[in-house]
Amino acid sequence: MTNFISLADVADIDALIQSGRDAKANPFADQHLGHNKTIGLIFFNSSLRTRLSTQKAAQNLGLNVMVMNVGQDSWGLEMEDGTIMNGDKAEHVKEAAAVMGRYCNILGIRAFAGLQDRDKDYSEQVMNQFKKYAAVPIINLESATRHPLQSLADCITIEEFKPVPRPKVVLTWLPHFKPLPQAVANSFCEWMNQRDVDFVVTHPEGYDLAPEFVGNARVTHNQDEAFDGADFIYGKNWSSYIRYGKVLTQDSSWMVTGEKMKLTNNGKFMHCLPVRRNVKVSDEVLDSPQSIVIEQAANREWSAQAVLKAILNNL
Amino acid sequence: MTNFISLADVADIDALIQSGRDAKANPFADQHLGHNKTIGLIFFNSSLRTRLSTQKAAQNLGLNVMVMNVGQDSWGLEMEDGTIMNGDKAEHVKEAAAVMGRYCNILGIRAFAGLQDRDKDYSEQVMNQFKKYAAVPIINLESATRHPLQSLADCITIEEFKPVPRPKVVLTWLPHFKPLPQAVANSFCEWMNQRDVDFVVTHPEGYDLAPEFVGNARVTHNQDEAFDGADFIYGKNWSSYIRYGKVLTQDSSWMVTGEKMKLTNNGKFMHCLPVRRNVKVSDEVLDSPQSIVIEQAANREWSAQAVLKAILNNL
Amino acid sequence: MTNFISLADVADIDALIQSGRDAKANPFADQHLGHNKTIGLIFFNSSLRTRLSTQKAAQNLGLNVMVMNVGQDSWGLEMEDGTIMNGDKAEHVKEAAAVMGRYCNILGIRAFAGLQDRDKDYSEQVMNQFKKYAAVPIINLESATRHPLQSLADCITIEEFKPVPRPKVVLTWLPHFKPLPQAVANSFCEWMNQRDVDFVVTHPEGYDLAPEFVGNARVTHNQDEAFDGADFIYGKNWSSYIRYGKVLTQDSSWMVTGEKMKLTNNGKFMHCLPVRRNVKVSDEVLDSPQSIVIEQAANREWSAQAVLKAILNNL
Structure with a gap:
């Protein structure tokens, strides 16, 4: 699998479900897979289950995990292309995603719908910008329109x-x-x-x-x-x-x-x-x-x- | 030991003190104990020493550690049973504790006294709700009435x-x-x-x-x-x-x-x-x-x- | 190297640059070096690159990492000596640094200039207080006057x-x-x-x-x-x-x-x-x-x- 942003990224749902059930039966069987690899979990919004369960699953696979709350651990990110950045966002996603992709082998991103502008939310701007610029696999930790995990x-x-x-x-x-x-x-x-x-x-x-x-x-x-x-x-x-x-x-x-x-x-x-x-x-x-x-x-x-x-x- | 919420959970104080002194003399002797096990450290309040020392001790024992600040990384938790949850708490401790207990083998909880209602504080509601619903051992990281660590x-x-x-x-x-x-x-x-x-x-x-x-x-x-x-x-x-x-x-x-x-x-x-x-x-x-x-x-x-x-x- | 607060701590710049290039070519060659050692990354200010890259580098070297946001995970720290601490800072750096130095083998500190008082900023008070009291090596994660990483x-x-x-x-x-x-x-x-x-x-x-x-x-x-x-x-x-x-x-x-x-x-x-x-x-x-x-x-x-x-x- 290259990314996991929506169901369209899944070739075989049955196999993926079975793989999850296998992991449940035997959580540490694939611990070598993540050795010396790192996942970054980037939260634009609060999280409890997604934060903990994804961290836990990553550790089961031997991955290192780095967690960052955007706008709290770091500053806000600009998502619009071509803008003059004289507002409250100190960094553009073009740089932020590309840099995170250099430090991490996989990125998980949570970014909820703003619920103000339907076209913008349904364009899945944040996921798509990260996918475009991070150069590593992106996992959707709940986006504007989907929560595939x-x-x-x-x-x-x-x-x-x-x-x-x-x-x-x-x-x-x-x-x-x-x-x-x-x-x-x-x-x-x-x-x-x-x-x-x-x-x-x-x-x-x-x-x-x-x-x-x-x-x-x-x-x-x-x-x-x-x-x-x-x-x-x-x-x-x-x-x-x-x-x-x-x-x-x-x-x-x-x-x-x-x-x-x-x-x-x-x-x-x-x-x-x-x-x-x-x-x-x-x-x-x-x-x-x-x-x-x-x-x-x-x-x-x-x-x-x-x-x-x-x-x-x-x- | 099943839980560590108060002194009542300790069978032999002398042995526990000696165990601490042994760990100080030889910090990594029991590193196998925590292998493929995870502790969740859940903070309802700020922490410096407890946060760092418990994380460090857990790592000495080979445990994975997940840290979460309630109301900052996640949202506030409702502690009262039977309430109509139309206020500012988005999740009940019944669910939150049970779920955290599925991702973690041990949970450490910090929740200070509110100092408004003595009976409520002295009932140790948060510790007791976590103990009741998490189904894993609970460690008191400072509760309303005690700080046993x-x-x-x-x-x-x-x-x-x-x-x-x-x-x-x-x-x-x-x-x-x-x-x-x-x-x-x-x-x-x-x-x-x-x-x-x-x-x-x-x-x-x-x-x-x-x-x-x-x-x-x-x-x-x-x-x-x-x-x-x-x-x-x-x-x-x-x-x-x-x-x-x-x-x-x-x-x-x-x-x-x-x-x-x-x-x-x-x-x-x-x-x-x-x-x-x-x-x-x-x-x-x-x-x-x-x-x-x-x-x-x-x-x-x-x-x-x-x-x-x-x-x-x-x- | 004892500390990395400014260029004055570097004996041989060329060798340090070459070491960085070697790490880039072979990131995991020195993974044994950090075994059973811990770095604490202490942030008085927001961070994205420094937070993630230093964590990543530490993990490449087999170090355990503990990250803490001062004033968010914990409370504010008093930096002035001899003060009567009746303000908003709950702990003095004398205690905080010494204690962190007991839990960590290395401390990284980020503390920006306040830009109100030049003499104070240029005295590098925070770095120097940590250096004085932590009793472990200090890494500058961007201080009032320098960003040597x-x-x-x-x-x-x-x-x-x-x-x-x-x-x-x-x-x-x-x-x-x-x-x-x-x-x-x-x-x-x-x-x-x-x-x-x-x-x-x-x-x-x-x-x-x-x-x-x-x-x-x-x-x-x-x-x-x-x-x-x-x-x-x-x-x-x-x-x-x-x-x-x-x-x-x-x-x-x-x-x-x-x-x-x-x-x-x-x-x-x-x-x-x-x-x-x-x-x-x-x-x-x-x-x-x-x-x-x-x-x-x-x-x-x-x-x-x-x-x-x-x-x-x-x-």
Whole structure:
């Protein structure tokens, strides 16, 4: 694998999922692969799971890890080409990416959507600038429109827990008072559309995801109907794509509760975390055996390890 | 050892002190113990000595280390159960602790007292929530009411410097303009009460420590009397426990000076650091051979190593 | 080498440059040198290249690395002796440096000029206090008046790219709207004055560097004249030394452009980075083959490795 920015970088999803499951079974089998190699993890935004799981996976593979918070450990980076840099950004990504690429064999980059300018966010400027200038493999640690390490962990989790060969998987919008990016939902759609699952997306009106992500998935505004017979409920809030970055409703009837989970086929509840309890989903659900959010988060280590191994094998 | 949250987790203090002294004599003897194991150091508050000494001790034992500043590298964590999470905390400790416990074999947690609500602070909510949900050993890197890695380093230091088998050890309150936690003083009492020392606590009226910590220690409001013939002066400021979190006095006559040290039996001056010079203790004392604060701080590495070794031996 | 605070600590510049070039050719040849040794990298200011390149070089040599941002990971440090510490600094450098020196075999320190008090900045208080109290070798990661790791990387770069045995090297002031330290420019002068180069410094009136740094270098206020026939253009902004810390002009005619580079002998453009594009130097220059800023930044790894090796050999 050359980069891991989106699903388009993955030649064989099944093999990558299996590689993650192999890493879980035997974490240190490939420890020689990273010897005397270094990954830089560059965060433009906060992180808990991605920060720790990617570091851990890298160490399992024998890689050295350097972590940097942009704008905190260092200064802000200018992403626009041709600009006169007389503002608050002290360095251009052309230099920063190229230099980091000289110190690191692989770079992981986290840069969330700004949610102000849809075209800019959906152009994936930060990922693309790093890809263009770093001259080393780039791993997406959550970008403006995608979170593929999460999606790969989700696939691994569904493989582990699916009760039937072709499970019904439901992505449901959850209420939240703050505008959040569409990245996790987009990415989940992108990956599920390539999996052998019965995939349904449900959300209130006005929360349609971008067509290139939702693809041919079945979409309904009726959450109950979507939940009916589901094997997996994947909860996530996102702000509107159509009225970009806006919170159109906080309708609490969309919160996942024990009552709603009864509509499912003893379905498992998934969420990428962090999750606001009793806003997006009730304690009752998260504290029940139906919730697999911790196992799902634990699989972030193995999705990162599968990706790192594929990239190291190609260095 | 299963956890190291308070002295109650220690089966044999003498053995633990000896283990620290052994590590000091031979730092890398147990380097195999941590191989392919990872400790996460999670800071809700600033740290210098604890941050560096625990990292160093972990590396001496061959452990991988991941450091995270909560609310800076990541977001704030909700500690209350059953709450509707519509405030500024994006993740519940139930998830965060469980997830960190999947990526790490051991977790070290620093979370100071808030000094607003005594019952809450003294319930040790953060430590107990991590202990409940992380499913891996928890090390206290200073909690609301205790700092046991400091106390163990203090015990090692007293062993090294005691001029007689049963030294006189005095914990004295020092003046300070900011309200500070009682954790270090509490913990020092807790440990000294289990040691073969003549232990005296001295502080102005209103600064009594919690009864469960001060135990049977002799307490006096007369600092000069306390200092008389002392082998060790252990200085520390703390805010009032009775009028919780309040600064009742900044009486500078409680500052430790060369004059006061003359009352002692050529006593050694100890302080956990950081210390404000010429507010809590004079330059004259800190710059004299009687001050052993640097050796005491250096022993933080060996106290952490003793604790980590005991936990690794039990994994 | 005992310390690396300024050029005065270097016995043989040629040997140090050669050591850096050897490290570049064979990065892992000395990996045993750092085994079971630890470097602490202490940042009072932001950093990108220095942070990552020094970490990387240390890892190449098998060192453990601990990174700490003062005032962010920990609290502020008092540098003045004899003060009553009732302000915002919670710890004195006497204690902090001594303690860090107990946990680390080598300390790297970054502390920029405050640009308020010239005498204070030029006394190099922070470096000198750490040197005085840490009791381990100190590496300057950019101090108030010098950036010798940068200068060494610059020397390596000039060796690699010089078209003639004795190249013409021009240090030119560049326009900028913020007051920046003189450290990089000072240091570059200090090192160039010891090299076999034709060294010219050019800047607007009022921007004279301190005499002890500029030495016998030729100085001109005519940038075009300076550029004439130059093999290397080394760009840098600095604030005034005479009217200390002031921005006297932002005259954009001093920006390096393609037109100006035509005056040179097909000269190479160098800059320590970060650089503000189209403020200090045009895109046209930075994106041309004449720019060697990325190779120069890449050499930071090898300058750090040469210095670390020399210090480790002396431990």
